[in-house]
Amino acid sequence: MHVTAADGWRLPAGPVRRWTLRPAAVGEPVVLSVNQRNHLAGVVAGQPSVWLAADLPAGSVPGIEAPTDLLDGLLARHAALRTAVAPGDGTGAVLHAPDGLVWVEDDVVRAGTSSDATSAVRDLLDRACHPLAPGPPVAAALVGAGAAARFVLAGDHLVLDAWSVALLASELGTPRALPAAPAFPALAARWAAEPALPPDDARLHAWLAFLDGLDQALPTFPLDLGTAPGERFPQRTLVVPFLDAATVAALDDLGRPEGASAYAAVLLALGRAVRAQRDEPAATALPLLVPVGTRRTEEERATVGWCTTTVPLVVAATDDLRATGERLRAALALGSVPLDQVLGSLPRPLRRTRADVFMVSWIDYRRLPTVPAGTNHVSNVTEADDVQLWLSRTDAGVAVRARIPDHPPAVAVVTALLERWVAEVALLLR
Known part of the structure; x- marks a missing residue:
């Protein structure tokens, strides 16, 4: 794993396909963790948000020919990817069912240079991987063609941490069926219910x-x-x-x-x-x-x-x-x-x-x-x-x-x- 940031990111030239996640049904209210609450409070107060992305060789992703099928499998397994900020004052969240979300594909960008391709993906992530986006703050892109092609899966920090990025990259590169993982909203609810420490x-x-x-x-x-x-x-x-x-x-x-x-x-x-x-x-x-x-x-x-x-x-x-x-x-x-x-x-x-x-x-x-x-x-x-x-x-x-x-x-x-x-x-x- 190479850990870098967007100002040093270089994606290959070529076609850029981009997907965002949109709700097709109403979600159920869920508990936010203290990190999520503080993160949202900062965003509502005008602070910039931060997205995290896994960027991996498309050739290492079995089934990359049908990207939304791959992504649907991750949605079904990981509840965090189906979590969105509830409409209102930015203090609540909802969890969508896997069949309550759809992937919406943008128009394909024909990027003639690496700079153009990287800008097209960064524009997508800045827009879609934001806590106040209209749906779970998750997006994906398939960039370039042939052996140089890359697959990008990203989400706002609200729903991902560094371990999550590695985990998602690992699962994308592993051609096997996996059971449902423990749901992060359930973990957040458990943490919230834990008794306080004695003074x-x-x-x-x-x-x-x-x-x-x-x-x-x-x-x-x-x-x-x-x-x-x-x-x-x-x-x-x-x-x-x-x-x-x-x-x-x-x-x-x-x-x-x-x-x-x-x-x-x-x-x-x-x-x-x-x-x-x-x-x-x-x-x-x-x-x-x-x-x-x-x-x-x-x-x-x-x-x-x-x-x-x-x-x-x-x-x-x-x-x-x-x-x-x-x-x-x-x-x-x-x-x-x-x-x-x-x-x-x-x-x-x-x-x-x-x-x-x-x-x-x-x-x-x-x-x-x-x-x-x-x-x-x-x-x-x-x-x-x-x-x-x-x-x-x-x-x-x-x-x-x-x-x-x-x-x-x-x-x-x-x-x-x-x-x-x-x-x-x-x-x-x-």
Whole structure:
């Protein structure tokens, strides 16, 4: 899996066929998760939304000659793809039955260049994969012809996460009948019904202590990006190889006796790289958020939907690898804390100094459903005022996708940090 973004996406020239999903019957009301509710609230307030797409070689998709038949099979299996925002104020959702939806094909676009083809698909996804679209925010496209042809399946973040993108690509590339997967709306309803944690629960107190240390604010990137408070820029995406397979294997070997993962080692190196770049080198703490999955059972691994939460972590540049591994394990254990309860337990409202939040994500694609060779995970580009880092591990090593403001000082700072980060990994292995 190659993780990239729309500003670096290149599709082949040729015919572009495009499909959107429209309701043919009324859906039934369903519960939204906290992520979905917050996402919708931002969109209703005027914030841009984000779509995610699986882009794979059309030749790796059995039955590609009848794309809507393939898509109907995915609709029947995955309830998230049949979920739409209910008409009204954008706070409710409905679930459509598989036979209550139809695929509508646009006019074919004859794209003479790669740029034209990519623009035609991005236009489709910007329009159709939006929470307030008239139907489930899902769309598909078949681009190009012959061996170069690509098949794209996309949805708004309301109904997909990174695991979902890999899962859908895997199922498209697997010629076998699959049973119905656990429905994401049912998972969201179950999460909503779970009892709150006791007020003295140590996990809740860990979250509250983290936010208290930031004066009730979410973490922000600690280096100067050259941006003023409230100033947002178009998003710039940096996608770079980070560590080769041999280096990551060496981190595995280094961390194993210390009870630490390669991810912990990479985070420790990041903390030390940031310390080296800071104007205040004595500041050694690096607060950040870490996205983690909420698929708890083997069955739920087959669920499409937004099955993630975030946990707080403070990386200390002065720690050793064992201590960093302990910090990371303690942070991951907070994935069971309801975020609604965290916010409801604050002594005063949460402060947002930036629209974005500083986070570092790690996805080991070797543990996710296997995707066809040449598959891309593509995310939309919107606006940015902070730094978000995605680390993706495959058999080839680890790559970084950095989402940053498209502002020369920000690009220079993050580019320099990425170089120092690699150097700090090398120092760990000396």
